[in-house]
Amino acid sequence: MGNSLTAAGLLIHQRVAPSGDLLGYQVALPDDRNQVGEPVYYAGSTLAYDLSLPKIRERWITSQPEPGGHATTGARWPGPAGARRRAATAMWQALLVIDHGIDEQIAARITGAGEVLDALATTSAAPTRSELRQAAFLFERPTRSHTQAAHGHDQALRQTARDLVRNGPALGNGEDAATTAMVIDMAFFLVTAAVHWHARKNHAQQAAAAHQSAQHLRTAYRAAAQHPMAVLHQRGQGLTQPRLQRQTAHLRAGVPELAEQILAEPGWHALAAALADAEAAGHPTRHAARRRQQTPADASRRRELDTADSVSDVLVWRLRRTADLPADTQLTPIAASATPGPHSRTTRPVTDRSGADQRRRAR
Numbered sequence: 001m002g003n004s005l006t007a008a009g010l011l012i013h014q015r016v017a018p019s020g021d022l023l024g025y026q027v028a029l030p031d032d033r034n035q036v037g038e039p040v041y042y043a044g045s046t047l048a049y050d051l052s053l054p055k056i057r058e059r060w061i062t063s064q065p066e067p068g069g070h071a072t073t074g075a076r077w078p079g080p081a082g083a084r085r086r087a088a089t090a091m092w093q094a095l096l097v098i099d100h101g102i103d104e105q106i107a108a109r110i111t112g113a114g115e116v117l118d119a120l121a122t123t124s125a126a127p128t129r130s131e132l133r134q135a136a137f138l139f140e141r142p143t144r145s146h147t148q149a150a151h152g153h154d155q156a157l158r159q160t161a162r163d164l165v166r167n168g169p170a171l172g173n174g175e176d177a178a179t180t181a182m183v184i185d186m187a188f189f190l191v192t193a194a195v196h197w198h199a200r201k202n203h204a205q206q207a208a209a210a211h212q213s214a215q216h217l218r219t220a221y222r223a224a225a226q227h228p229m230a231v232l233h234q235r236g237q238g239l240t241q242p243r244l245q246r247q248t249a250h251l252r253a254g255v256p257e258l259a260e261q262i263l264a265e266p267g268w269h270a271l272a273a274a275l276a277d278a279e280a281a282g283h284p285t286r287h288a289a290r291r292r293q294q295t296p297a298d299a300s301r302r303r304e305l306d307t308a309d310s311v312s313d314v315l316v317w318r319l320r321r322t323a324d325l326p327a328d329t330q331l332t333p334i335a336a337s338a339t340p341g342p343h344s345r346t347t348r349p350v351t352d353r354s355g356a357d358q359r360r361r362a363r
Helices: 002-007 053-062 079-100 103-123 126-139 151-166 174-200 204-237 241-254 259-263 268-280 285-291 298-307 311-322 354-362
Strands: 011-016 022-028
Touching: 079 103, 079 151, 079 174, 079 311, 103 126, 103 151, 103 174, 126 174, 126 204, 174 204, 174 311, 204 268, 204 311, 241 259, 241 268, 259 268, 259 311, 268 311
Parallel strands: none
Antiparallel strands: 011 022
16 A cells, blocks of 8 residues: 555555554645644545545455456457446446445445546546546545445445556547447446435435536536547438338337437437447347346336436447447447457448448349
């Protein structure tokens, strides 16, 4: 711990027992000095309730990386992009617990979510960094409540946070940028779930802070998603009429209760293009939209769709993640089936061949 704090530029004063065991620690900023020029030290417990040495030791013990964990999965999407995909999945699983778990498990997931937000803020590119930092800062308050967190239950999210940091900063374009939109989309709904839980528990300050955090995540999402969704929208508008009608039929069959709302949204063409990508990659699109609804966490699904600015956006990112499609909407599913480099630019744009197929049949 001392080496990490020193590397971060902090001064450390450790309290050590005669046996050599560490009893406590204090930290100071190099330029924070008293009237006689001495550093002003603060004990970890005075900075935050969970920064005391016993609390830190408890978290180390209960959140060691699992053998063969996240670092060995998702080889298809290496680097920051893969870490963001795994983070989105971990947050979805945490969202289910917040809706259906016991309070101690829920508090643990909310605490873990705070660490994921910190890691995202640290590793994201300039277009989203400021808003993510504000979101992470505000969400520190909701991670604290009178409910004792069962720290063993936040292991997956803590490991996800380490995974994000270990894989380094994301670029502001390509797959890195698009998966940043994907993970912020999920983070928004996880934080919104925390708002509802704190409100149910009458934690007014935590609920208010989580709500403010969600608004910064909403702004960050818009910045991250602007380019990939614009590309997808343009491609959807370029679909041939028969192909667009086919995707419309798949939508109505898959989610009949939402279909007319989605078809009226500006984002419908982006979702149609995502469905076409899934079809090109060999996924049966007549089931793709329905799969997004088949979950035991119906409350989570309803809250997401009620809270979202665009239901189409929500379904686009879920589809691209669960169908393992590139988040960068300019890449083809076929090109992505090879193992790309973390910032590969060798793949080609998706094109709609339906018109060419029709002309060949006419001849």
